[in-house]
Amino acid sequence: MALFEYFPNYIWNLSVAIAMESGAQLGEIIDMCQPIKDAADGGADAGTPMFMQAWAAMGDKLLELAAEDEAKGRAFSASNKLERASLYLITAERMQGHGAPGREATYARARDAFDRSTALGRINRERVEIPLDTGTMPALFTRAPDAGQGGEGRKPVVVFCNGLDSCKELLYWTRLPAELARRGISTLCVDQPGSGEALRLQNLPVDPHSECWASKAVDWLEQQPEVDPRAIGMTGISLGGHFAPRAVAYEPRFASGAVWGANHNWREVQDRRMAREGVSTAEQKSAIRRRKTRPSCYMPGGVA
Numbered sequence: 001m002a003l004f005e006y007f008p009n010y011i012w013n014l015s016v017a018i019a020m021e022s023g024a025q026l027g028e029i030i031d032m033c034q035p036i037k038d039a040a041d042g043g044a045d046a047g048t049p050m051f052m053q054a055w056a057a058m059g060d061k062l063l064e065l066a067a068e069d070e071a072k073g074r075a076f077s078a079s080n081k082l083e084r085a086s087l088y089l090i091t092a093e094r095m096q097g098h099g100a101p102g103r104e105a106t107y108a109r110a111r112d113a114f115d116r117s118t119a120l121g122r123i124n125r126e127r128v129e130i131p132l133d134t135g136t137m138p139a140l141f142t143r144a145p146d147a148g149q150g151g152e153g154r155k156p157v158v159v160f161c162n163g164l165d166s167c168k169e170l171l172y173w174t175r176l177p178a179e180l181a182r183r184g185i186s187t188l189c190v191d192q193p194g195s196g197e198a199l200r201l202q203n204l205p206v207d208p209h210s211e212c213w214a215s216k217a218v219d220w221l222e223q224q225p226e227v228d229p230r231a232i233g234m235t236g237i238s239l240g241g242h243f244a245p246r247a248v249a250y251e252p253r254f255a256s257g258a259v260w261g262a263n264h265n266w267r268e269v270q271d272r273r274m275a276r277e278g279v280s281t282a283e284q285k286s287a288i289r290r291r292k293t294r295p296s297c298y299m300p301g302g303v304a
Contacts, residue, residue, distance in 0.1 A: 163238025
Protein backbone atom coordinates (compact mmCIF):
# COMPACT_ATOMS: atom_id res chain seq x y z
CA MET A 1 0.00 0.00 0.00
CA ALA A 2 1.42 3.40 -0.98
CA LEU A 3 1.84 6.08 1.67
CA PHE A 4 1.26 9.78 1.04
CA GLU A 5 4.79 11.23 1.08
CA TYR A 6 5.17 14.89 2.00
CA PHE A 7 8.49 14.37 3.80
CA PRO A 8 11.58 12.30 2.91
CA ASN A 9 11.12 9.87 5.82
CA TYR A 10 8.54 7.24 6.67
CA ILE A 11 7.94 8.21 10.31
CA TRP A 12 6.84 11.78 9.62
CA ASN A 13 4.74 10.75 6.62
CA LEU A 14 2.96 8.10 8.70
CA SER A 15 1.97 10.72 11.27
CA VAL A 16 0.66 13.03 8.55
CA ALA A 17 -1.32 10.18 6.98
CA ILE A 18 -2.83 9.17 10.34
CA ALA A 19 -3.85 12.78 11.00
CA MET A 20 -5.45 13.07 7.56
CA GLU A 21 -7.43 9.89 8.12
CA SER A 22 -8.43 11.05 11.60
CA GLY A 23 -10.13 14.29 10.57
CA ALA A 24 -7.37 16.87 10.01
CA GLN A 25 -8.02 19.70 7.58
CA LEU A 26 -5.73 19.79 4.57
CA GLY A 27 -5.05 23.54 4.81
CA GLU A 28 -3.99 23.18 8.44
CA ILE A 29 -1.71 20.27 7.55
CA ILE A 30 0.00 22.40 4.90
CA ASP A 31 0.40 25.27 7.38
CA MET A 32 2.02 22.88 9.89
CA CYS A 33 4.22 20.95 7.50
CA GLN A 34 5.50 23.55 5.03
CA PRO A 35 7.72 25.44 7.52
CA ILE A 36 9.43 22.22 8.67
CA LYS A 37 9.89 20.51 5.31
CA ASP A 38 13.59 21.38 5.16
CA ALA A 39 14.12 20.14 8.73
CA ALA A 40 13.05 16.65 7.66
CA ASP A 41 16.18 16.38 5.48
CA GLY A 42 18.22 16.07 8.68
CA GLY A 43 16.51 12.78 9.56
CA ALA A 44 13.44 11.84 11.57
CA ASP A 45 15.14 12.18 14.96
CA ALA A 46 17.01 15.42 14.33
CA GLY A 47 13.97 17.38 13.22
CA THR A 48 11.34 15.82 15.47
CA PRO A 49 11.33 18.65 18.08
CA MET A 50 10.48 21.08 15.25
CA PHE A 51 7.66 18.76 14.17
CA MET A 52 6.24 18.86 17.68
CA GLN A 53 6.52 22.65 17.91
CA ALA A 54 4.74 23.20 14.58
CA TRP A 55 1.87 20.81 15.27
CA ALA A 56 1.46 21.89 18.91
CA ALA A 57 1.34 25.54 17.80
CA MET A 58 -1.60 24.78 15.50
CA GLY A 59 -3.27 22.90 18.31
CA ASP A 60 -2.88 25.87 20.64
CA LYS A 61 -4.21 28.23 17.96
CA LEU A 62 -7.33 26.09 17.64
CA LEU A 63 -7.74 26.03 21.42
CA GLU A 64 -7.87 29.84 21.38
CA LEU A 65 -10.38 29.90 18.52
CA ALA A 66 -12.50 27.30 20.30
CA ALA A 67 -12.53 29.44 23.44
CA GLU A 68 -13.91 32.36 21.39
CA ASP A 69 -16.65 30.13 19.96
CA GLU A 70 -17.57 28.79 23.38
CA ALA A 71 -17.74 32.30 24.86
CA LYS A 72 -20.23 33.25 22.13
CA GLY A 73 -22.36 30.15 22.67
CA ARG A 74 -21.21 28.35 19.53
CA ALA A 75 -20.77 24.99 21.25
CA PHE A 76 -20.66 22.77 18.15
CA SER A 77 -18.11 25.00 16.40
CA ALA A 78 -16.00 25.01 19.55
CA SER A 79 -16.24 21.23 19.73
CA ASN A 80 -15.03 20.84 16.14
CA LYS A 81 -11.99 23.02 16.79
CA LEU A 82 -11.22 21.26 20.07
CA GLU A 83 -11.40 17.92 18.27
CA ARG A 84 -8.77 18.96 15.71
CA ALA A 85 -6.66 20.64 18.40
CA SER A 86 -6.62 17.37 20.31
CA LEU A 87 -5.66 15.47 17.16
CA TYR A 88 -2.74 17.77 16.35
CA LEU A 89 -1.49 17.79 19.95
CA ILE A 90 -1.69 14.00 20.16
CA THR A 91 0.19 13.71 16.86
CA ALA A 92 2.87 16.09 18.13
CA GLU A 93 3.23 14.28 21.45
CA ARG A 94 3.22 10.82 19.88
CA MET A 95 6.24 11.72 17.73
CA GLN A 96 8.50 12.46 20.68
CA GLY A 97 10.96 10.15 22.41
CA HIS A 98 10.31 8.86 25.91
CA GLY A 99 10.94 11.68 28.41
CA ALA A 100 11.21 14.44 25.76
CA PRO A 101 10.73 17.98 27.17
CA GLY A 102 7.16 19.25 26.91
CA ARG A 103 5.66 15.87 26.16
CA GLU A 104 3.62 15.56 29.36
CA ALA A 105 2.18 19.08 29.09
CA THR A 106 1.26 18.55 25.43
CA TYR A 107 -0.51 15.30 26.25
CA ALA A 108 -2.44 16.96 29.09
CA ARG A 109 -3.70 19.69 26.74
CA ALA A 110 -4.71 17.07 24.19
CA ARG A 111 -6.70 15.07 26.72
CA ASP A 112 -8.44 18.15 28.08
CA ALA A 113 -9.38 19.32 24.56
CA PHE A 114 -10.76 15.90 23.69
CA ASP A 115 -12.91 15.73 26.83
CA ARG A 116 -14.26 19.27 26.31
CA SER A 117 -15.02 18.48 22.68
CA THR A 118 -17.05 15.48 23.84
CA ALA A 119 -19.15 17.61 26.19
CA LEU A 120 -19.67 20.62 23.92
CA GLY A 121 -20.39 18.52 20.84
CA ARG A 122 -22.65 16.07 22.68
CA ILE A 123 -20.58 13.31 21.10
CA ASN A 124 -21.55 9.69 21.69
CA ARG A 125 -18.54 8.59 23.73
CA GLU A 126 -17.95 8.30 27.46
CA ARG A 127 -14.59 8.10 29.17
CA VAL A 128 -14.48 5.17 31.62
CA GLU A 129 -11.77 3.44 33.68
CA ILE A 130 -11.69 -0.34 33.91
CA PRO A 131 -10.00 -1.81 37.01
CA LEU A 132 -6.89 -3.94 36.40
CA ASP A 133 -4.85 -5.95 38.87
CA THR A 134 -2.51 -2.95 38.84
CA GLY A 135 -4.00 0.44 37.99
CA THR A 136 -6.80 0.97 35.50
CA MET A 137 -7.40 0.73 31.76
CA PRO A 138 -8.88 4.04 30.48
CA ALA A 139 -11.38 3.58 27.67
CA LEU A 140 -13.99 5.31 25.50
CA PHE A 141 -17.44 3.73 25.43
CA THR A 142 -19.61 4.48 22.37
CA ARG A 143 -23.13 3.18 22.77
CA ALA A 144 -25.30 1.81 20.01
CA PRO A 145 -28.57 3.75 19.56
CA ASP A 146 -31.35 2.69 21.92
CA ALA A 147 -28.94 0.70 24.07
CA GLY A 148 -30.57 0.28 27.46
CA GLN A 149 -31.44 -2.12 30.18
CA GLY A 150 -33.10 -5.44 29.44
CA GLY A 151 -34.68 -7.13 26.44
CA GLU A 152 -33.97 -5.60 23.04
CA GLY A 153 -32.05 -2.79 24.73
CA ARG A 154 -29.03 -5.01 25.29
CA LYS A 155 -26.64 -4.59 22.36
CA PRO A 156 -23.53 -6.37 21.06
CA VAL A 157 -20.22 -4.66 21.80
CA VAL A 158 -16.68 -4.76 20.39
CA VAL A 159 -13.54 -4.22 22.46
CA PHE A 160 -11.13 -2.24 20.24
CA CYS A 161 -7.45 -2.28 21.26
CA ASN A 162 -4.40 -0.28 20.22
CA GLY A 163 -1.37 -1.36 18.29
CA LEU A 164 2.24 -0.46 19.11
CA ASP A 165 1.99 3.26 19.80
CA SER A 166 -1.59 4.41 19.42
CA CYS A 167 -4.22 5.62 21.89
CA LYS A 168 -7.96 5.29 22.43
CA GLU A 169 -8.60 8.70 20.86
CA LEU A 170 -6.95 7.61 17.61
CA LEU A 171 -9.01 4.42 17.74
CA TYR A 172 -12.16 6.52 18.03
CA TRP A 173 -11.04 8.68 15.08
CA THR A 174 -10.83 5.62 12.80
CA ARG A 175 -14.65 6.07 12.72
CA LEU A 176 -15.15 2.39 13.50
CA PRO A 177 -17.17 3.20 16.67
CA ALA A 178 -19.53 5.45 14.69
CA GLU A 179 -19.95 2.89 11.92
CA LEU A 180 -20.61 0.06 14.37
CA ALA A 181 -23.10 2.23 16.28
CA ARG A 182 -25.04 2.74 13.02
CA ARG A 183 -25.26 -1.05 12.84
CA GLY A 184 -26.49 -1.45 16.42
CA ILE A 185 -23.14 -2.36 17.98
CA SER A 186 -21.42 -0.54 20.84
CA THR A 187 -17.63 -0.09 21.01
CA LEU A 188 -15.13 0.07 23.86
CA CYS A 189 -11.85 1.68 22.71
CA VAL A 190 -9.19 0.82 25.29
CA ASP A 191 -5.81 2.20 26.33
CA GLN A 192 -4.43 -1.19 27.29
CA PRO A 193 -1.13 -1.44 29.23
CA GLY A 194 1.70 -0.07 27.11
CA SER A 195 -0.45 2.48 25.28
CA GLY A 196 -2.18 5.83 25.74
CA GLU A 197 -2.98 6.90 29.27
CA ALA A 198 -2.10 3.52 30.76
CA LEU A 199 1.53 4.03 29.73
CA ARG A 200 1.83 7.80 29.96
CA LEU A 201 0.01 8.49 33.23
CA GLN A 202 0.26 5.15 35.07
CA ASN A 203 3.54 3.81 33.66
CA LEU A 204 1.89 0.46 32.90
CA PRO A 205 4.11 -1.33 30.35
CA VAL A 206 3.01 -3.70 27.61
CA ASP A 207 1.49 -6.96 28.77
CA PRO A 208 1.77 -9.33 25.77
CA HIS A 209 -0.60 -11.75 27.50
CA SER A 210 -3.53 -9.77 26.22
CA GLU A 211 -6.11 -12.07 27.78
CA CYS A 212 -5.09 -10.60 31.17
CA TRP A 213 -6.36 -7.08 30.44
CA ALA A 214 -8.96 -8.03 27.83
CA SER A 215 -10.72 -10.24 30.39
CA LYS A 216 -11.00 -7.21 32.68
CA ALA A 217 -12.79 -5.39 29.86
CA VAL A 218 -15.23 -8.31 29.58
CA ASP A 219 -15.77 -8.22 33.36
CA TRP A 220 -16.68 -4.53 33.12
CA LEU A 221 -18.92 -4.92 30.07
CA GLU A 222 -20.88 -7.76 31.65
CA GLN A 223 -21.91 -5.33 34.39
CA GLN A 224 -23.31 -2.75 31.95
CA PRO A 225 -27.10 -2.93 31.53
CA GLU A 226 -26.93 -1.96 27.83
CA VAL A 227 -24.53 -4.79 26.87
CA ASP A 228 -25.53 -8.25 25.68
CA PRO A 229 -23.00 -10.45 27.54
CA ARG A 230 -23.40 -13.21 24.94
CA ALA A 231 -22.31 -10.88 22.11
CA ILE A 232 -18.96 -9.41 23.14
CA GLY A 233 -16.30 -9.36 20.44
CA MET A 234 -12.81 -7.93 20.07
CA THR A 235 -10.73 -6.34 17.36
CA GLY A 236 -7.27 -4.77 17.21
CA ILE A 237 -5.43 -2.55 14.78
CA SER A 238 -1.83 -3.02 13.60
CA LEU A 239 0.06 -4.76 16.45
CA GLY A 240 -3.39 -5.21 17.97
CA GLY A 241 -3.54 -7.93 15.31
CA HIS A 242 -1.46 -9.94 17.79
CA PHE A 243 -3.23 -8.83 20.96
CA ALA A 244 -6.83 -9.38 19.81
CA PRO A 245 -6.52 -12.95 18.46
CA ARG A 246 -4.66 -14.09 21.56
CA ALA A 247 -7.26 -12.54 23.88
CA VAL A 248 -10.13 -14.13 21.95
CA ALA A 249 -8.37 -17.50 21.95
CA TYR A 250 -7.80 -17.57 25.71
CA GLU A 251 -10.88 -15.71 27.00
CA PRO A 252 -13.90 -17.97 26.28
CA ARG A 253 -16.46 -15.23 26.94
CA PHE A 254 -15.55 -13.51 23.67
CA ALA A 255 -18.09 -14.49 21.03
CA SER A 256 -16.05 -13.26 18.06
CA GLY A 257 -12.78 -11.68 17.01
CA ALA A 258 -11.30 -9.82 14.06
CA VAL A 259 -8.13 -7.95 13.21
CA TRP A 260 -7.56 -4.76 11.22
CA GLY A 261 -4.26 -4.33 9.40
CA ALA A 262 -2.81 -7.14 11.47
CA ASN A 263 0.83 -7.08 12.55
CA HIS A 264 1.31 -10.63 13.81
CA ASN A 265 5.12 -10.73 13.90
CA TRP A 266 6.62 -7.47 15.13
CA ARG A 267 10.19 -8.84 15.10
CA GLU A 268 9.92 -9.67 11.41
CA VAL A 269 8.57 -6.21 10.61
CA GLN A 270 11.36 -4.51 12.57
CA ASP A 271 14.05 -6.64 10.93
CA ARG A 272 12.81 -5.63 7.48
CA ARG A 273 12.62 -1.97 8.49
CA MET A 274 16.14 -2.02 9.96
CA ALA A 275 17.52 -3.58 6.79
CA ARG A 276 15.79 -0.93 4.68
CA GLU A 277 16.23 2.21 6.80
CA GLY A 278 18.65 1.44 9.63
CA VAL A 279 17.83 1.95 13.29
CA SER A 280 17.04 5.43 14.59
CA THR A 281 17.59 6.57 18.15
CA ALA A 282 13.85 6.95 18.71
CA GLU A 283 13.19 3.41 17.47
CA GLN A 284 15.87 2.02 19.79
CA LYS A 285 14.35 3.80 22.79
CA SER A 286 10.88 2.64 21.83
CA ALA A 287 11.99 -0.98 21.53
CA ILE A 288 13.77 -0.87 24.89
CA ARG A 289 10.76 0.66 26.61
CA ARG A 290 8.42 -2.00 25.27
CA ARG A 291 10.62 -4.90 26.31
CA LYS A 292 9.86 -4.01 29.94
CA THR A 293 6.77 -6.17 30.14
CA ARG A 294 4.74 -7.34 33.10
CA PRO A 295 4.74 -10.93 34.37
CA SER A 296 2.14 -13.15 32.80
CA CYS A 297 -1.19 -13.91 34.43
CA TYR A 298 -2.97 -17.17 34.93
CA MET A 299 -6.23 -17.89 33.22
CA PRO A 300 -8.52 -20.90 33.61
CA GLY A 301 -7.60 -23.39 30.94
CA GLY A 302 -3.89 -23.35 31.59
CA VAL A 303 -2.63 -19.99 30.30
CA ALA A 304 0.38 -18.91 32.35
